[in-house]
Amino acid sequence: MAAVVGHCINIESKLGVPTVPLIISEFYDQVKNHHTIQKGMPGLRVTYLIPPVWGKTAEQIRNDIVGKSPVSGKMIMEEIEENLIKPLTAEETKTGTIKPSVGPDSFTDTPDNLQRMFMEKRMTDYMPIILPTEEKVADMLKGTSRDPDEIVGRMAAHTAMPGDNNVEVFEHWSYTVKTVAVNAVMAGARPEYMPVLLAVASTGKEALSVSDNSFTEGLIINGPIRDEIGLNYGIGAMGPFSQANSTIGRAWSLLSINAGNCGRVGTTYMGVVGNPMNWNNVIIAENEEDSPWRPYHVRKGFKPSDSVVTLCEGWGVLSAKNSRYSVWEKEMDFSGTLKKIVADQDMLFGTIAVVSPPVANYMKQEGFDTVEKLTQFVAAPAGGKAPPPKAKIAPPPGQAKLPRREMPFFMRPPITIVVTGGANNNYWSYGGMACRQSVSIDEWR
Amino acid sequence: MRLLISGFVIAVLCLTLQWTSPAQGKISEEKITVLSPVGIPPEIQLKPMAPRLNTLSGKTVYLVNDGYLGTDILLGEMQDWFEANMPDVHTVYKEKGGGGFTAEDPALWAEIEEKADAVIMGMGH
Numbered sequence: 001m002a003a004v005v006g007h008c009i010n011i012e013s014k015l016g017v018p019t020v021p022l023i024i025s026e027f028y029d030q031v032k033n034h035h036t037i038q039k040g041m042p043g044l045r046v047t048y049l050i051p052p053v054w055g056k057t058a059e060q061i062r063n064d065i066v067g068k069s070p071v072s073g074k075m076i077m078e079e080i081e082e083n084l085i086k087p088l089t090a091e092e093t094k095t096g097t098i099k100p101s102v103g104p105d106s107f108t109d110t111p112d113n114l115q116r117m118f119m120e121k122r123m124t125d126y127m128p129i130i131l132p133t134e135e136k137v138a139d140m141l142k143g144t145s146r147d148p149d150e151i152v153g154r155m156a157a158h159t160a161m162p163g164d165n166n167v168e169v170f171e172h173w174s175y176t177v178k179t180v181a182v183n184a185v186m187a188g189a190r191p192e193y194m195p196v197l198l199a200v201a202s203t204g205k206e207a208l209s210v211s212d213n214s215f216t217e218g219l220i221i222n223g224p225i226r227d228e229i230g231l232n233y234g235i236g237a238m239g240p241f242s243q244a245n246s247t248i249g250r251a252w253s254l255l256s257i258n259a260g261n262c263g264r265v266g267t268t269y270m271g272v273v274g275n276p277m278n279w280n281n282v283i284i285a286e287n288e289e290d291s292p293w294r295p296y297h298v299r300k301g302f303k304p305s306d307s308v309v310t311l312c313e314g315w316g317v318l319s320a321k322n323s324r325y326s327v328w329e330k331e332m333d334f335s336g337t338l339k340k341i342v343a344d345q346d347m348l349f350g351t352i353a354v355v356s357p358p359v360a361n362y363m364k365q366e367g368f369d370t371v372e373k374l375t376q377f378v379a380a381p382a383g384g385k386a387p388p389p390k391a392k393i394a395p396p397p398g399q400a401k402l403p404r405r406e407m408p409f410f411m412r413p414p415i416t417i418v419v420t421g422g423a424n425n426n427y428w429s430y431g432g433m434a435c436r437q438s439v440s441i442d443e444w445r
Numbered sequence: 446m447r448l449l450i451s452g453f454v455i456a457v458l459c460l461t462l463q464w465t466s467p468a469q470g471k472i473s474e475e476k477i478t479v480l481s482p483v484g485i486p487p488e489i490q491l492k493p494m495a496p497r498l499n500t501l502s503g504k505t506v507y508l509v510n511d512g513y514l515g516t517d518i519l520l521g522e523m524q525d526w527f528e529a530n531m532p533d534v535h536t537v538y539k540e541k542g543g544g545g546f547t548a549e550d551p552a553l554w555a556e557i558e559e560k561a562d563a564v565i566m567g568m569g570h
Contacts, residue, residue: 001569003546004511008566013492015558022519023569031569040492053568054515061515062522077526084506084563085498098489108478123482131479155484158547166547175484182482259484 001027002035002158002169002210009041010167019044020083024051025070027270034267038171043092045083047076118186123258125250125279129186140181143191144198144444148178152201155260157210157268170210170268175201175259180251183258187251192229193244196221196309197251198444203437205311207249207256207281208263213349214271216316218282218433219249220418222297223307225441231285235422238284238317238354238429249281277316282433284420290357291419292364293371300438307441312416314349314433321428334359334428335366339378341430342415350413350434351378356421359428375415502533504562509553510540516568523565537561 001023008019023031025048036044048071050064065076072079107114114131118124130136141148156170180201184194200219209215221231232242240246256262263269288295288304297308321337334355342351355363368374416435421427498504506527508520517540524536537560542550557564 004566004569006547007509007511007541008564009492011554011557011564011566012495015554016495017557017561017564018495018497019564019566021569022565022567027569038489040490041494042491043494049519049568052515052570053519054513054570056515056518058518058522061519062525065519065522065526077523077530080523080565081501081531085500087497088494092494095491095493098491100486100489102481102483102486104481106478106480108476110474110476114477114479131477132482133477133479137480165543165549166545167549169547171487171489173484173486178480179482179484182480186482254482258482261484261486 001031003167005031005035005044005046006039006167006169009036009039009044012041012044018084020080021046022049023047024049024053026051028071030267030270035169043089047080047083048072049076122264123254124186125253125257127279129254130188132182132185136185137178137181140185140189140191140194141178143181143194144177146177146198146444148176148181150177151175152177152180152198153204155201155204155206155256155262157206157208157260157262157264159204159206159260171261172204173259173261175255179259180255183255184247184251186254187247188243189247189251190229190243193248193251195307195441195444196225196229196248197255199309199439199441200248200252200311201255201259202444203311203439204260205313205437206260206262207252208260208269208278209313210262210268210270212270212272213315214273214275215313215349216275216277216281216433217249217252218284218312218314218317218352218435219252220296220310220312220416220435221283221285221308221441222288222295222302222310223441224305225307226285226288228307231283233285233287233420235424237287237420237422238282240280245283245285246280249283250279252281253278275316282312282317284354284418286418287357287420290360290423292357292361292369293419296416296418297438299371302438302440308438309441310435310438312352312433312435314352315431316433317352317354317429317431319430321430332362332426333366334426335363335368335374335377338363338374338430339380342378345432348413349432350416351430352416352418352433352435353428353430354421355417355419355428356426357419357423358426360419362426371417374417379415498562501531501563503535505535505537505560506563506565507557507561508536508538509557509564509566510538511546511566511568512541513546513568513570515570519567520565541566 004021008021011017011019036042048069050070069076154172154174156172158170184197207217229244230242231244302308414434510516527534527536
């Protein structure tokens, strides 16, 4: 939706061609009260449709478009014509610059009132925070040598990545080292976590994506930083069993809310059912020491002595597996089970396998002495044969003149395998996440 | 006498309460200053809308598919509607390229600038 709005605004303002974006009515508030304003064209003339459109037959859609708009009540096709020919109003021709205000730099009140205020202003995750006094923030800033006023990054509810040839669909907010420190205090983080938080913040990747997919985000952390800050990568690795594991993800979420304007339900957050992993995201410190393979960051080109954080996004780590009963060693076929999961479960945005050290060692015994070999095996078609070419989808009756978009519009989903956890049983977890960007933590010390 | 004793008792009670919980009253009143966690929003540049057409009659309207599922059917139906109801409107169906909803398609934008009088784009799903 935001893309259609963004493209139409550019076509109008840069090409001088009038447009009508077609958007389902569920997005009315978001478009009217946020997108068009933030993108500088509050008067953009949108025609809203009865949702959903996806999945309807041609006849159903035909009936919809000869009917009334669910927002304006006007006949849809007449409204489209009107949007293109009715002269612009004085309001619609306004230009200029608006400087948004974000309120004061500090707040003074009793602790109870401040807790309530932060929550009411949606500056929290609805959990109590550590109030960010000057003293606490100054202490947090000792965790980095960077200047507090240095701009760390830019973030939006859907952040445009450098080099993207994409229209900017959400406004990008900026934030300083000090802002990161304030949110880190609020989350209950310690100063020694700041290099990790700054490395994450420097990417601009939001922890609360706008997507209606209800994404969660994840971090894979490698290198000496893990022991320096007490990250847990033994029993309970993905759970809330150390201060670092529990607060790094929370700090990222708070930063996204406050410094990226993310997580505003109805405008910058549209996850259909939400995601319980958004509380703290998925924080994984790799158990490099007990893994039979090269660490994740080394596979990405870093040195073993580098401290690195990798950012991941998707539906989350969704399920768990153990070994099959009454079989031993290679018969347990962990790699075959993972292959079947990837083939069957259609993880649209990628697959992540979080493998405990014993299971990783069994996978190695099954013949996969590198993760690269294992990934190739898992991704290969069943039986070693390429899948038959997809049959051409016949267009619906009456639509033969239109080309049908057959290529999937998503990139080939990646497979990520990371080792963590204890050795007390043969368990592992998997889910739908893609890990794409790895950045140095060391440069933020 | 009774009044004197009552007053004495009340005074003792008040002193006792203050002695047993002196901090509570103090903490609830003490104010502190905390820093704002908010980042820096961008300035909003108001952009000019394109002038409207006098009429659609005789004009070329591009129906642009941004890629979301079902948009081809939607725009196909709209193209049929124009053909049946406004046959003097020339519609051109186009699929935006670039590899995703947000991707730019400079070639299409150049074509629109050159040939289109108006654009209808879908779909915000």
